[in-house]
Amino acid sequence: MHERERQRMILSALKGRSVGTVQEFAALTGASEATIRRDIQALSTARRLRKVRGGAEALAPSAIPGLPDGSNLALAQTLKVAEKRAIAREAARLCEEDDAAIINGGSTTFQMVHFLTDASFQVMTNSFPIAEHLLQHSRCTVLLPAGAVYRAQGLILSPFEADGTAHFRARRMFLGVQSVSALGLAETDPLIIQSEQRLMRQADELVILADSSKFANRSSLLLAPLERAHVLVTDEGISDRDAAMVEAAGVNLIVAKIEGGANGHRL
Numbered sequence: 001m002h003e004r005e006r007q008r009m010i011l012s013a014l015k016g017r018s019v020g021t022v023q024e025f026a027a028l029t030g031a032s033e034a035t036i037r038r039d040i041q042a043l044s045t046a047r048r049l050r051k052v053r054g055g056a057e058a059l060a061p062s063a064i065p066g067l068p069d070g071s072n073l074a075l076a077q078t079l080k081v082a083e084k085r086a087i088a089r090e091a092a093r094l095c096e097e098d099d100a101a102i103i104n105g106g107s108t109t110f111q112m113v114h115f116l117t118d119a120s121f122q123v124m125t126n127s128f129p130i131a132e133h134l135l136q137h138s139r140c141t142v143l144l145p146a147g148a149v150y151r152a153q154g155l156i157l158s159p160f161e162a163d164g165t166a167h168f169r170a171r172r173m174f175l176g177v178q179s180v181s182a183l184g185l186a187e188t189d190p191l192i193i194q195s196e197q198r199l200m201r202q203a204d205e206l207v208i209l210a211d212s213s214k215f216a217n218r219s220s221l222l223l224a225p226l227e228r229a230h231v232l233v234t235d236e237g238i239s240d241r242d243a244a245m246v247e248a249a250g251v252n253l254i255v256a257k258i259e260g261g262a263n264g265h266r267l
Contacts, residue, residue: 006031007039007048008117012137014049014058021055027258028085028114083211083235084108086256089115090233091174091209097121099171102199103130105155106176108209116140124168124202126156126195143168147195157195165198173203179217180210182245184226186219193223205230208251212237226251 006029013020013028025036044051050059088111095101098121103109105127113133120139125131128149134140145165147158175196179186185208187193200206208229215238226249233254246253 003039005118006035007043008137009114010036010039010043010056011048012114012117012133014056019052019055019057024055024081024085027082080211080213080235082258083237083256084111084209085114086235086258087209087211087233088112090254090256091207092116094172094207094231095119095121096171100124100169102168102170102173102203103127104173104175104196104199105130105153106209108176108211109174112174112209113137122168122170124165124170124199126199128154128156145195145199153192155192155195157191159191159194161198163195163198165202168202170203172205172207173199174207174209175200176209177214177223179219180208180214180226180232180242180246181218182226182249183222185223185229186217187221187223188219190221193221196223200224200228208232211235212239212242215239215242225249 009029010020010025013025022033022036022040026033029036040049040051040056043049044056047059049056084107087108092112092115095116097119100122103112103123103125105125110127110129113130116134117137118139122141122143123134124143124145126145126147131142131144134142145156145158145163147156147163149156177185178188187196206229208231210232212235226246229251231252231254232246233256235256235258238255243253
């Protein structure tokens, strides 16, 4: 990976978390810790970040429009970070140059932006944080649907069909969910489900990003049957039983590895 791309990824990661360690940046970029330390020193000299013991911190706190401190998204971003990053890495590998994709808002899909710093394709997203990162750290063309800001999740949501999504066609939609079970993919809010179902209609393939804890979660609102997904990306914490359930539904399962940025493997 080129030095400039590594440094863009480091800055992008800091914008989402404010503070990061050398080890986290090494896992994110696949570079050695010595290389990351040199990058941090170079970015510190250029006054792009502040070098701290064992890592780096952003020069100013991250500010996401419409997202107050302590929001659901802000909390979710602190949970299972390594797993979500590994899952996002594998999902980003499915993106192709000059393609079109839909990336739904969420703490796991948000991690994808760090692996798209050199990407150049069309993206529709209903997430302010994702849109902001892609505009600043990629060459992607970013489209947003119409609607109101749903502050707790940082989403743009509308109860109306005419939100602009019907005019966009994507090869893949990348979607995070609250729960995965034999009954299907589930969410917690009817308005979010309405938005996600509209977006799903505009994509040829549906890629689910779900860390292994989502198989234990329960939600009463079903978004879609599990069979609707084409690919499900998760981490190595998935049980054999849950893996078998996904395969039985005819969904391609990708298990992302965390250690050293190793490639995920397909089951």
